[in-house]
Amino acid sequence: MTTKGPPRDVRVRWILGLFFAFLVGIGIENQCHMGTVLKAYRNDAYIYRLRDMVWQEFRWFRHNRPGALDVRAENRDVRLRELVERLEIDPPESLRMCDGPVGSGKFVGLGHPALGAEAQEVVWMLVPGIPGASLEIEALGEDDRRQVKSF
């Protein structure tokens, strides 16, 4: 094996210093975002479950299942609180609910407005969906509005 020069010289120190500074810097930047992302993900997961429940209620209603909520796109009287109570799970603390009917009821908190987007402050509003389909809980203000409802 060949080695070159004295084992510790200034150049090597600089190189190693840069290397470790790079590792530490990127690592800190990475870790600082984790808390934000976790919070956003927790909120996303709740919205996902709520949407899934709305879609399920819609199918149940279409199949005349007793007790199913009328969450058809045409029904503007449904309030956000009704959906939360039907889900029987309270929203996380980081997700603020502003109760109201379709068009004004909303959630506000950290989240991902769409697949692949950055975590940010998001407003999810209860809105009418596609005619013939169910109500939607949709993130506002982003170009890419595609969101996961159910698989």
Place this chain on the structure above:
Amino acid sequence: MRPSRANPPGPSAALLWGWWSAVVAISVLWQGGETPASSPVLGAILLLLVMPAVWVEIRRGSLSAFLEDVFSSRRKTAFFLFLSLVFVVKFYWIPGYRLYTMGDGPAHFVNTWMTYHALRNGEIPFWTNDWACGAPFLQFYPPLFSYLSAGLLFLHENIFLAIRLLLTGLHALSGFTMYWTVRALGVDRRAAFLSALVYAAAPWHVFQIFHSNRFPAAPVYALLPLLFLSTEMLRRGRLAAALLGGASLGGIALSHQGYAIFSGALFGLYTLIRSICPEESGWKPRKEYLLHILAAGLFGMGLGSLLLFPYLLESELLPYLPAVGTSKEIKGYIMDNPYLATLFVWSRRPFGHSGYMGISLFLGGVLGLAGWTIRRGRGWAALLVCCAFSYYLVVGHHNALYSLIPLVYAQFYAGRHLIFLVLFLSMGVGLSLPFLEEWMGKKELASKRKRSLLGFCRPRLTLILMGFFLADLGPIFHYLQVSPRYPFPDQRAVYARIEQERLGSPHRLARAVDIPKTFLTRKHGSLVLPFEARCPTPEAGQFGTSGSYAYIGKILKTSRENLPLEEGFPESFLHAMYLLNVRYVSTDAFSPSLARRLGGENFGGALWLFTLPDVRPVLASGRIEDLGERWRHPAEAMDMILDRWDPPDLIDRIIGAMDIDMKNMRAGTLFVRDGPVRPETYPEPVGLEVGQEDLGSTYLRLTVTAASDCYLRISRSFYPHQQVLLDGKPWPEVYRSAMEFIVIRFPAGRHTVEVRAVLSPVRKVFLAVSGAVLCLMLLLSTRIRKPEDRSRSAPFPALTGS
């Protein structure tokens, strides 16, 4: 007594070999379920075995002396490495379906089976009739793993044994390739052994292959070190180096084309930096390194061209192809990117796919690379830069510059780049050994106790580091053994009954589908029909992105959602199943009383099998209608599954408008997407009969009789590279139906219709290119001269310089 080469262990060496073999054998038997010992009992047994060894090591240094004796010989090192790797990779033999149920396992099992089946029948497996209603097979997905595992099936037809053997072999091989690569950097066998052990035992390596069932990545782990070894082999000869680099890169491309991109990039970066700062000749670029990048790149791309280039050129075909799909709009997964906490802190609830790397690997690797830099070891700058780049790929996903890296999101989530970080850190771990020994030798300590401790640890450094890394792996091994399996009902009895029915009936093409009540608990097996492959596993898995399977996926999803709400099989469901030629439906969606009323057969618990009547592979009509803009495809394939269609019940509307009469195999109208401006209209078809049904891997053949001219819809996916033959002659009047099936104009009379998949011209060209490159490489390999001096103990003596 200090261990030394002057005082070899003598007879106790045999005892220690036996001891290590016993430890390996007991742990392998335990993990394979062949011993009844529980974890605490096993721990006690191993402790009883280990304690005496620790005692003799402290008193006499026997274990260290034994290792020194082992590492003095090439053969002994190889055997010891082999035993140690067996100890690491024993988890593949955990009994039951652990290898099958956590991630993508079902798909890879079925892929293997389909490849084997096709080859056994004398067909090249580039198409399958078993996924969805026919789909390209291993054309847009790397084929190497499937071919390797199918090859083992020819030796013994046991799919679990074949895949276990292959994964075990590849995992162990990865340890050897890492060993050779680190040796080529000029370190001794101990250091290379340590790198090999750490690479094989790296938690992410174990998790990615075994826990998440990403089998195609297994050859990548084995081949990746060889790519960098090829650069170090330049001293031996350019030809050998180029061939090794090309073969490795080509093999990686055929295992996982996404990894091939970054493997090639890192290889280029490594070799480029090696070219401009080689330790022995100053800071001048050396031409041979640049030529090596070119040669290895060309060989590698040439070898992998049968997959790489058609994938790029035919990617337009992807969005609506059944069983393929694309998620190009997904730019990194939401919550699956790694964070330092998830990489270094073990949790029994892993954070998505973000992966656990282990603090020992990171610290040891970084320390080793730093030490190698200080010592100006071979390739120090290249290793440092590549490690930093790999780290950035994994951890830098929130950095502003991250998105500037081309194709960085092609791997879905940043955790997938961990393979590269594991590679360089593992190298670093081995390189830490000479650095630490040197540092410990030079360290002057005032305290006598500290000096004694240092003197005790220095000769035992290899053992201490091995123990350190294996201890980090301990929780992983335990977790793999006890982690909850993905629950699924054993449906073998159902499949056996379906097979029995099919053999006894003329409806050989009739398909089966499993419709679970709850998607979340029965995700696998719900969407597609790979059971059709007759793969001898207890559950038919599904594979593909959420946008895969297009209309077929949407049909099945709607069925899955609605069936539990129905009191039976509604007409819309029956019509949908007819279009898919599904005759057999297994489901747990009905109550027992309802299932009995519907004529189902019970297979334990809530699982019932129903045989649907009047299902045929064809549907005839006197008229076709070009949909045009009336019901467009959703803008994105993903939107098919996300129910963001307009109207939302598009499938039901299309099926409803077809006016299907199942009993007479007729429809009022067939809707097509491509067709003549004014298609001819015929009278309502009568006298329709389907005679012989024949199905191969790449073809479907039917004998159909119709009393008058009509249009015939066949339950087969439309794909541009298929040929329709009528009575053996190419038939040009083929249409693409509204939901991506085949429609043809069918003349009156009795005819044999054959739909045969063909390779596209592009694929034929690149298959020839790959074949030519392979032949060239084999020819060139015969011209490599063997080294005259075989007396050196290293595998590449010209490189070690020691």
